[in-house]
Amino acid sequence: MSEPASTHHAHGHGAHDDHHHEENFFLKYFWSTDHKVIGMQYLLTGMFMALFGGFFPYVFRMQLAFPGISVPFYGVVSPTEYNALVTNHGTVMIFWVAMPVLIAAFGNYLIPLMIGADDMVFPRLNRLSYQVFAVSVVVIIASFLVPQGGFGGAWTAYPPLSANPDYNLTPWGSTLWLVAVALEFIAFLIGGINFITTAMNSRAPGMRWSDVPMVVWMICIASILFMASVGPLMAGAVMLAFDQNLGTHFFDPKAGGDPILWQHLFWFFGHPEVYVVLLPATGIVAEVITTFSRKKLFGYKTILYTAIGTGVLSFFVWAHHQFIAGIDPRMANVFTVTTVLISIPIAEMMFLFIATLYGGSIRFKTPMLWALSFIALFMIGGVTGIPLGASGSDIYLHDSYYVIAHFHYTFFPIAIIGSFTALTYWFPKMFGRMMNETLGQVHFWITAIAVNGIFIPLFVLGAAGQHRRIYNYNHFAQLSTPDLQALRILATVSLVILLLAQFLFLFNFFYSMFFGEKASKNPWKGCTLEWTTESPPGHGNWPADQLPTVYRGPYEYGVEGRDEDYWPQNVPN
């Protein structure tokens, strides 16, 4: 291996800049240790996986709206395929879209730029992280090509359904699914170590912890949550793989195993995972809201402590997923209390964002629209979660479409709106060109309206008692409810509109990348350090002798007595 980049941060990139080493296309874009290139790799892979995982709901919602139809671009959906599609929609969207885009892509791209460093502290580990992730992408896609197709045991993979191929009917797919998820976790473990070490050790001179931009904090807190919670799930994944392939009985009650044990191991990871993706999204929203309100972020330290408190609390709520799994009712009481408690810090964070808006001179550019819609939609998601966190009402709502609507009102703002907020905001920095504002706003409005068209009907369906994970309601006399079919069709039509609108975005994205208006260094007049370098930044981010020094906090907008309404972090006075 003859890679050019230095392992040690202290070397800097000055020497490289002098030579301006020419690399061929492969080395530059596939074997690079530059954090910006790796961020782009994650971003483009995540966008590809969003198309992959976004196609699945089109297929299974068409089946739900028009049972037995030959779905255009797919064909007739068999029950096994239906199971594989719903399972992998969840898996792909969380592990291969939300995490790579929100944490890995923007973490890699933004952390060194926002803290004034020339690269990550472990550039080669960073490249390894993406390579492991790329292998996991290949494995999850390959799981659809093996005999019997992709895993069909739901994204939560509860045994014995997931452990026994007689039940899930996907003997190859279930193991490949586990392997892919495990590889993905290894990639993010490596990435998280890099993020935290970089943010701790490579900050620009003068940058105190309270001068670190909120999104950097959020990505680091999310990485800590991920690292602290992923171990037990890895343990569970190994046990499940052994149950599937080596004939062990860890989760098989017939032979002395415990199926609830998997649920504990899964959700001990699974619930912090919600905050692993939520916190980076709120960090992104914080950056955008403060820039486009021209106002200091309200309650910087409160937001920070709130995020840390949420992170700690998120380790004590997991059993609210198991209220009807036969856990001790006294335990259900405890987890009801912790679950309802966790809505307090999150609500506090949302109100602090609204307080930031209050009295600001708000500019409704595309990123700001996305950020505001994040708050609106996420509030709906949060409020509708309370009946699920309370064990009494959860007994009725469990495994219904109400649950689906609730968590999509949280995950859609997080994964999709959070990504669009970040992409539209940092696009000029990443590609050196502006995106088309009109197209961006049209795309925003269609998406924001269509998503409500999908999930409000699902709330109604769920409250009416519709179970999730049913291939065809007409197969069950008790579940067959023709009067609700109109709502299912409405949700499906909204989904098709939503998906079609994304082509507007893709067009805008790729067109603007090559033909957009040239962007200046600081098109949004932001204060944070990434806006002080070229768009796009060169190798090493700043010339080696001009790495920035920090003199103040990241959100000094509208300071009295200055000519401009913003005061960048690196300007002495």
Add this chain to the structure above:
Amino acid sequence: MAGTMSEKRDLRLIHPAPTREQRQIVPNEVLGMILFIGAEVMLFAGLISAYAVVRAGMPADAWPPPGQPRLPIAFTGFNTLLLLASGGAMWFGGRKFAEGADKAVPPVLASLGLGAAFVALQGYEWANLLGEGLSMQSSPYGSFFYLIVGTHAVHAVAALLVLSVATLRLRAGELTEHAFTALRAFWYFVVLIWPFLYWQVYL
């Protein structure tokens, strides 16, 4: 009142004079390793808590299950001492590093030798237990034994391989102080988690 408010605000905007000195309280390699070890500790916590849950769900006379072989407590106790000695030798190697990288090589080699002996004796124990009928499939007791001890063995073998390569670099004087500290930290993790596993699984 308004005057004091704005004064306060101005004070908050002015920093202490920035310095160019690096702020590495913990060096990069060591901090990265600490984070990694934290994740590893949670992996073992997951395994042990799963084991504890299944064990607690069993009747007292069914654990270990009747008819299944008993684990060799004394033999593994001796083996535990070997591994702890290996950790001590590694610690001594760290102390010697200050006198020169080549001075650290003999204690590190001793540490690797003791570590390899630990892995070999555990392998011998596994072979015996398999011969006596304790397998991963025979009972949850056997499943958890091989899972937990095997996970530790995988860590030990991986650490031994990496440390062997590192020792070559140490002898050539190419291994940096911080990288050496980070690698030693991982070996301490492998050594120190073992008595806990021994207590939980064997005793």
